[in-house]
Amino acid sequence: MTHAASPDPIVIENLVNRFGDHAIHEGLSLTVRRGEILGVVGGSGTGKSVLMRSIIGLQVPESGSITVLGRSITDAQDDDDIDIRARWGVLFQGGALFSTLTVGENVEVPLREFYPELGDDLLHEIAAYKVMLSGLPEEAVGKYPAELSGGMKKRAGLARALALDPELLFLDEPTAGLDPIGAAAFDRLTRALQETLGLTVFLITHDLDTLYEICDRVAVLADKRVIAVGTIPELLATDHPWIQEYFNGPRGRAARDSRARRTGAAGGGAGEALAATPRQAADTVDKSAPGGA
Numbered sequence: 001m002t003h004a005a006s007p008d009p010i011v012i013e014n015l016v017n018r019f020g021d022h023a024i025h026e027g028l029s030l031t032v033r034r035g036e037i038l039g040v041v042g043g044s045g046t047g048k049s050v051l052m053r054s055i056i057g058l059q060v061p062e063s064g065s066i067t068v069l070g071r072s073i074t075d076a077q078d079d080d081d082i083d084i085r086a087r088w089g090v091l092f093q094g095g096a097l098f099s100t101l102t103v104g105e106n107v108e109v110p111l112r113e114f115y116p117e118l119g120d121d122l123l124h125e126i127a128a129y130k131v132m133l134s135g136l137p138e139e140a141v142g143k144y145p146a147e148l149s150g151g152m153k154k155r156a157g158l159a160r161a162l163a164l165d166p167e168l169l170f171l172d173e174p175t176a177g178l179d180p181i182g183a184a185a186f187d188r189l190t191r192a193l194q195e196t197l198g199l200t201v202f203l204i205t206h207d208l209d210t211l212y213e214i215c216d217r218v219a220v221l222a223d224k225r226v227i228a229v230g231t232i233p234e235l236l237a238t239d240h241p242w243i244q245e246y247f248n249g250p251r252g253r254a255a256r257d258s259r260a261r262r263t264g265a266a267g268g269g270a271g272e273a274l275a276a277t278p279r280q281a282a283d284t285v286d287k288s289a290p291g292g293a
């Protein structure tokens with residue numbers, strides 16, 4: 001599978017999504033850079049999942065354009081659509097595994113869909129490899145989802161998302177419901193896979209530790225658009241009230257201090273050590289957003 005060399009794998013411009021009278025996105029724009037882990041945050045119901053579904057073609061927006069790996073999703077014809085779907089993998093909230101199939105059979109589903117010519121032996125071999133890559137023991141291949149813990153289900157979902165050797169990986173709240181040790185392990189796995197496989201990762205999360213530990217940049221959804229995107233230091237230097245409350249609230253400070261302790265930076269001064277210049281911050285925030293800088 002060749003990987004096209006377009007500079008930005010996901011480009012979204014002026015996206016509008018509405019359900020009846022309920023506007024979810026109004027003029028949302030966002031660019032995801034090749035090889036980054038982009039964290040996507042925002043309050044509940046701000047449209048993070050709807051955004052992800054729009055990018056992968058499961059939600060047809062009212063207007064705006066979405067280009068993925070150089071191909072327009074918003075103008076896609078059916079044939080284009082099938083071709084491009086093989087180049088991304090998705091871990092939905094809760095894993096979305098088929099309960100009547102084993103883990104191995106779940107991983108084989110996309111392989112059978114996109115490569116019907118592959119024989120059973122090869123399919124089993126690829127599935128077993130993906131299961132192992134996702135940090136599950138070999139015997140998990142033959143288990144049913146109901147026999148797995150929450151963390152193992154996430155890993156099984158990840159194995160299926162990796163089935164087709166994707167260039168893009170979409171993760172919707174991958175650490176939700178995991179205990180802190182399991183969540184940290186999943187973060188490390190995500191980072192290791194991204195580095196080893198050269199993935200670009202679009203990661204929706206409420207988990208501040210995940211943002212601090214593995215995200216290269218963070219996009220903030222509020223006011224029906226992306227109000228800011230940048231590194232955490234850049235976001236910290238903005239004065240948007242939601243961003244300040246999110247990153248400088250008690251949980252945000254705890255995640256930052258914990259990260260600072262682990263990396264050896266001065267604990268109490270982590271905020272200052274991480275702070276970006278006002279110039280960087282000014283470039284980061286969408287000034288048209290209500291409450292923006």
Ligand SMILES: Nc1ncnc2c1ncn2[C@@H]1O[C@H](COP(=O)(O)OP(=O)(O)OP(=O)(O)O)[C@@H](O)[C@H]1O
Nearest residue numbers: 019022024042043044045046047048049050051206
């Ligand atoms: N198919 C749909 N029909 C009608 N409304 C929808 C549909 N899908 C999503 N919505 C609405 O769109 C809004 C955004 O939903 P979405 O799931 O994207 O939020 P989110 O930011 O991912 O939230 P959370 O952090 O709670 O998961 C919500 O108000 C939701 O009720």
